[in-house]
Amino acid sequence: MAGQVFAYIIHREGIADDSALELITAARKIFPAAPLTAVVTGSGGNLDAVCNEMAASYNEVWKFDHEALAYPNAEVIRKLLVNTLPGDAVVLLPHNTFGMDLAPGLSIKMDSAFVADVVDIEGLEGDTLNVIRQEYSGQVSTHVTCDISAGVVLNIRAGVFQADESKAAGGQVVDKSGETGDLSAVRKFLEIVEAEVGDVDITKEDILVSIGRGIEDEDNIEIADELAEAIGGVVSCSRPIVDAKWLEKSRQVGTSGKTVKPKVYLALGISGSFQHLGGLKGNPFIVAVNKNPKAPIFQVADVGVVEDLLEFVPVLTEKIQTG
Amino acid sequence: MNTQLGFLLNWGRKFCKIVTEGVLKHIMDPALISPASAAFLGIPTKIFSILIPIIGIGIFAFIMVRRISPLVKAAPDERFDRIAQRFGSVFKIWLAQWRQPRYMLAGMLHILIFAGFIILGARSTQLVILGFSENFVLPGFDGRLGHIYNFLKDYAATWVLIACIIAAIRRGIFKPQRYAVPPRYGKGHSAEAIFVLGLISMLMISESLFEASLTAAQVQKGIHAEFLPPLTLAWLFSHMLAGASLASLQGLHLIAYFIHDLTFFFFLCFLPFGKHFHVITSLFNVFFMRLDRGNIKPVRYGVADEKLDELESFGVKLLEDFTWKHILDFYTCADCGRCSDRCPANAVGRPLSPRFISIKGRDDTYRKYPLIGSNSGDSKPLIGDIYSEDEIWSCTTCGACEQECPLGIEYIDKIVDLRRGMVDEGNVPQSLQKPLGALEKRGNPWGKMEKKRADWTKELGEDCTVKILGKNKTAETLYFTDSISSFDDRMQAIARSTAKILDGAGIDFGILGEAEKDSGHEARRFGEEMLFQDLKDQNTEAILNSGVEKIVTADPHAFNALKKDYTEIPPVEHISQVIVRSVKSGKLRLKPVEDSSKIYVYHDPCYLGRHNNLYDDPRNAVDAIPRLKRVEMEGNCRDRSFCCGGGGLMLFYEPEEEQRMGVLRVQMAKEAGANVIIAACPFCLVNIEDAIKVSGLESQMEAIDLCELVVRHIIF
């Protein structure tokens, strides 16, 4: 039987990341009733605010306040977790760049199993956990079993589990700052180099016309520009467009780009990888235009158009322009 | 003019007094002392007239030896075949200046100056020798021929001077756009051009003065004077000098001689320093120019395809990797700017201007092989030093530059060789790596599945069945579809139209289906020779396996590849040739044009027109549709067609450019008064259809493939 369940809380400027409450839902799919513990690390400042916020949703909040934890350096956090968590712990993390940095090594050091990028959890049978993952950019899914008898580290995809907003746990904050153990690290955090600021701030726009690989050619971006102009929106994009240097990095929506919260999101020729959808928050009305009916974007979109965007969008734009 | 002449006369007079006063009295005949007999400060001028040519020729020979040294180190080239044909091109392109009138004013000026040079060559030789051999006449020029020649050369000198003046005005005042040098390529070359025009003028004036002063003296002395043809420079000068004293005339005669002598040898030695090197090299460059079109040079002459693996390095990386003809090209470029003026890449602001491929190559050769000092050991790679990657990838290999060059300079092989060098170093833009990888793995640049290659036939219905050829199924004719017409949703319509035409013409045909690979036309022209060889081998095997006797294709790139790059396969035809023949024989009957209000224009695809000389068949195929109205893009059609933007891998390359070539092309069609552009190439259709959209002309213009157009009018 697996042990206690822990969720690592990512927070910034005193506010917990959306994943903090999503991990609760994920955990409940494994252990419907077990007590859940949130691990909150940091150094002074807003740490208490985060801990208190989490206490509403988690049965227990372990607070680690230490100057070595001022920045969530994955190597330091790994040491902390290995030093403090029980060996057979079930540890939940969001599958973002921090989770990817921390989790694989953590599972080795805790000698537990590891499943990355979990998109669904079917439940626990004895010591076998049944989860669902995706491969090939979401084109196929797989059932995966995992022996969690000696503990497990699970990286949960952002946005696939509803946040647990009940806030009825009434938990308590336990200050464990004295129990961190050795936190020395060979990897030293230096600084964050901010992405260049572009000409528009897509994070503040209500209507985004977002383009992906399906735009095919740099010159075709005009098609999106014209639609955006017609409906009063702004053009954003997925990673391949930035990699091709067709648009600036500041226009990229996704985990490695900007997180946006528009009201309406038109995804043109975007297949809908989780890295892209990870940058889409606030439950917008999503319209997907893609010639491949199997594109994963259609699973999350509200409305789909199975057409070549290069042909369809000009028709749409013209109709809007002519009123 | 007069003040200059007056100055010369004055100066001559003084000179004369010092030099010749004593001597004059003793010699009555000839009218003036010749440079072979005169003395200056007691020194016979003969010494100068012997020394000047010796030193001049000595320096010139030294320079030439240095200039030839990189040619000796360069890669081999095979240019001594088909000698008769080569003399033919020398006659037509060099001597008859065949390509010059394509730019009328500049061309005519050049023809005048060139003809003058040819004519005056004999006179200049005679003059040089006259300096030390009294009364020297070139063999054969002493009789009637000599009189005719003298008559002609006086006019030649005159028209050369006039042409030089017009040319200088044009260069210096009107400054035609195509001579401009963009800042990234350095300073302008007009100063050099005008300086040389000045030198030529100097030669003409001094030669005429030399002659005129003698004639004036003869007239004064009542000796029989050489007849000067009216209105020539010499004639004009002799009249102006009629009143001058004998002493002045004597001075002028000698001064003119030595000015001519010095200028002549200075000019000779100056030629190999700049764009006027062509005066010397053009004859050879035209003799050695490429005789075939559409083909690509082997990776290395003398190394068979099967032995390519043994080569240490591929393509051009260092200057010496160019063939000697290609370095000779650099020397020969006259900087006339015609190549770049016709270059579509240059027109849309891509970082390529063929003219500067030559000029930069020439300057680099001069830098690495200086006249004095050792040949530079630091052979830096050309890419990144004098050429940029984007510059070399920007070329669509349309061939407009080579079509235009009056000196037989070639660019496509150089570009391909430079690309081969980059490919060999792994230096390939990311945008091209994917299609190249897909060609290697799947035989088409999109990486589509091989088994879907014949899927375009599915929509044909039962009226037209297309055989898939193989061991047990053969046909007389193979329709080689190639990748874009097989896989691209839009271009599949061309494949289906082609099949219907072949079917309608009663031709027993089939396709290779899964066994067909990309023709590799673009892979080769993008420098991936081994990939091309691989594709070629696979296709050759499949074609031979299919047992066909003929091949037809509707894709000019495939057409060119099969015709020029493949060797062991049956003869290849373009679909337009089949259409014309079938209409003639009555096998295909076409009904009157559907919409007679439309005005059509035919766009010559580069690989059909310039590279394969197929200009008339596609036009005749179009004109076979009764009542179809067709116009031409005058000035931009046939061998002056403007590339649509390039085919094959060029569709994947992301060039820096200000606008698309296709947009300019659509504009040309519009200006010609057309509203339907007929392409005979799937890539042209892609680019032109895109360009119509980009230009926002969807409601006014449309594009259609030749096969699509014909198929609509077939009476089945």
Added chain:
Amino acid sequence: MEILVCVKRVPDTAENEIEVNRDGSDIERDDLVYSVNEWDNYAVEEAIQIVDRVGGSVTVVSVGDEESEEVVRREMAMGANNGILVSDDAFEGSDGKGIAALLKGAVEKGTYDLILTGAQADDGAGQVGGMLAAMLDMTYASVVNYIEVLDNRKLKVGREIEGGNVEMNEIELPCVLSIQTGINEPRYVGIRGIRKVASVDIPVWGSSELGIDAASIGESGAKVKRVDYFVPELGEGAEILEGSMEEIADKLIELLKAKGGIK
């Protein structure tokens, strides 16, 4: 600097729709073509560029079946100096931890200052690099998009994090880094390059060469197992608009207006 790069042979998914076979035991592989995992290719290029700057050598290792030799050879054509194939029937079915253990075995047979992996693979979980580092007790950084060699013991390493920002770290060697695409522009490898290394010997290391107990590896040793593949039910996906393009556009405009999508 001695650099080891771990590479994987994966199906090329660019233009290929991945389909599940009839019994769900695997994806349909008949019409697939394979290539080196894109992220790994960036890692090899980065290694070659580092060695070009500071000297040393690049070794490429792949865990897989015999076919994986092809990708090792391709990366050698790219410029890697040595290649190793870790292959044994007993390794089949290994989970990420198993693969990491095999790579650990390979690492310990040599001396490396720097080990690179791709940040992820299309058919993977982005886990092997981190696991390998932990097993080797080396420092690790993931999703690396910048590497600067400070001296022979230290690197400045940029990690791509949320919002397109870069997290800069100073890391002591030896270490393991997982490389993100876009860190460089990988060079092209043509047929000619591959033929040049066609006859180079690539050692194959099995369980005996690595001294690894076969029971701890492979399917039997795996805690995480893929049971089957399936195509996700579309379920409550998008409402697909039907009709001619014009009709669809009209419907869509209605919807957009209702949702405030047209200002």
